[in-house]
Amino acid sequence: MIKSNRQVRFSIGLHQILAAMLQEIRMIGTDAGVLIIILAVPVLYPVLYSFIYYPEVVRNLPVAVVDHSRTAVSREYIRHLDATPEINVTCTTPTMEEAISAFRRREIRGIVSIPESFSSDLALGRQTTISAYADMEFFLYYKALVSGTSFVTIDANKNIQVRNLMDGGLTAEQAEIMAEPLTLSDNAMSNPSGGFASYGIPAALILIIQQTIILAIGIVAGTLREKHPAGILIVHDHRFAETIRQLTGKAAAYFLVYSVLSIYMLKIIPGLFGYSDNLDFYELVVLISPFLLSSIFFGLALSVFFRNRESPMMLYLFTSIPLLFLSGIIWPLSGFSPLWLAVREIFPSSDAMFGYIKMSALAADLTETGREISNLWLKTFICFVLACVLYSGKLIQQKSKLKTGHGIQLQSG
Numbered sequence: 001m002i003k004s005n006r007q008v009r010f011s012i013g014l015h016q017i018l019a020a021m022l023q024e025i026r027m028i029g030t031d032a033g034v035l036i037i038i039l040a041v042p043v044l045y046p047v048l049y050s051f052i053y054y055p056e057v058v059r060n061l062p063v064a065v066v067d068h069s070r071t072a073v074s075r076e077y078i079r080h081l082d083a084t085p086e087i088n089v090t091c092t093t094p095t096m097e098e099a100i101s102a103f104r105r106r107e108i109r110g111i112v113s114i115p116e117s118f119s120s121d122l123a124l125g126r127q128t129t130i131s132a133y134a135d136m137e138f139f140l141y142y143k144a145l146v147s148g149t150s151f152v153t154i155d156a157n158k159n160i161q162v163r164n165l166m167d168g169g170l171t172a173e174q175a176e177i178m179a180e181p182l183t184l185s186d187n188a189m190s191n192p193s194g195g196f197a198s199y200g201i202p203a204a205l206i207l208i209i210q211q212t213i214i215l216a217i218g219i220v221a222g223t224l225r226e227k228h229p230a231g232i233l234i235v236h237d238h239r240f241a242e243t244i245r246q247l248t249g250k251a252a253a254y255f256l257v258y259s260v261l262s263i264y265m266l267k268i269i270p271g272l273f274g275y276s277d278n279l280d281f282y283e284l285v286v287l288i289s290p291f292l293l294s295s296i297f298f299g300l301a302l303s304v305f306f307r308n309r310e311s312p313m314m315l316y317l318f319t320s321i322p323l324l325f326l327s328g329i330i331w332p333l334s335g336f337s338p339l340w341l342a343v344r345e346i347f348p349s350s351d352a353m354f355g356y357i358k359m360s361a362l363a364a365d366l367t368e369t370g371r372e373i374s375n376l377w378l379k380t381f382i383c384f385v386l387a388c389v390l391y392s393g394k395l396i397q398q399k400s401k402l403k404t405g406h407g408i409q410l411q412s413g
Helices: 005-029 032-052 072-083 096-104 116-122 139-165 172-179 198-228 238-273 282-302 310-326 340-343 347-359 370-406
Strands: 062-067 087-093 110-114 131-134
Touching: 005 032, 005 198, 005 238, 032 116, 032 198, 032 238, 032 347, 062 072, 062 096, 062 139, 062 310, 072 087, 072 110, 072 139, 087 139, 096 110, 110 139, 131 139, 139 172, 139 340, 172 238, 198 238, 198 282, 198 310, 198 347, 238 282, 238 370, 282 310, 282 347, 310 340, 347 370
Parallel strands: 062 087, 062 110
Antiparallel strands: 110 131
């Protein structure tokens, strides 16, 4: 049976795509540096970060109380302070100097000071002040101390008001209502534990995927240019169709590897460490597919400019922290200037972070994350076209360079 020209071209094109994919996989598998980037970082970093921030909140923070009042009222306040889950009153000292000395020895992580006039001020209806000195070496220490002392102080204020109102002739129920006419029921929807890991790790995982993709592609490209005598990156024929096939094959290799890694990082890790995980497997595939493709083609487009293996590492180090801040997770988008909002839209991780957090933490469905998914597909198309144009332009530049005197023939492959 004679094959048509279309079938022959399709067969040749498919063979070239598979050949490019296998060649890229072979280069990944034989490069120790790339293997570390692709396997060690995505596999180990999520576990390492999760263990570092586990448990997610600080409980029983060791605190010293400087009780200048030394009255029954101040001792009651200290007992209430020690009863909070955030604070553990390890010692009560008469002077601030003793508390500071214990702090310097790292025996405590905070100091609460009760003034000498504490009891008399409350008895006479005057305002008094409780001073809390927090250890800012670690932000969660500060949060624990401030939360614990604030809760006890608010509760003490309410009790004082209730007692004064009852002295004025109101019943206990009336006094409770007068002292607290509005009650707040605090329900943390997307982060029940109120921990840092549930808040920050999911966004970091998305960024790790994007950055390691770009870094791995850049290292492979830099290796090719270092090994070629003329510093050439691309060695196939100067035909746009073949450029598309080469890029498709390279993209397929990275997509195959990172599809497995993404399932591990975004589905298995949240299950192991108790992070919010309200999206099913189908929703994860719908979101992550355009994210991986856009990141891969973005990395392929950038790889044209990498002349050695070290260049992508510099880009990785320079952009990782700014991209985390530009994501809109740490700082709200309403606080960004139009310039930074435009810069943010360049990178696929921005939309992927928002989409993933909306799905996993807020249980949003595909309709509610449609904007992020559409933006990722648009970035996939733009990055693919950009990569094709840059690769074709590089081929033309290399062909001209070889003709003008390097004496090295361009091989087809």
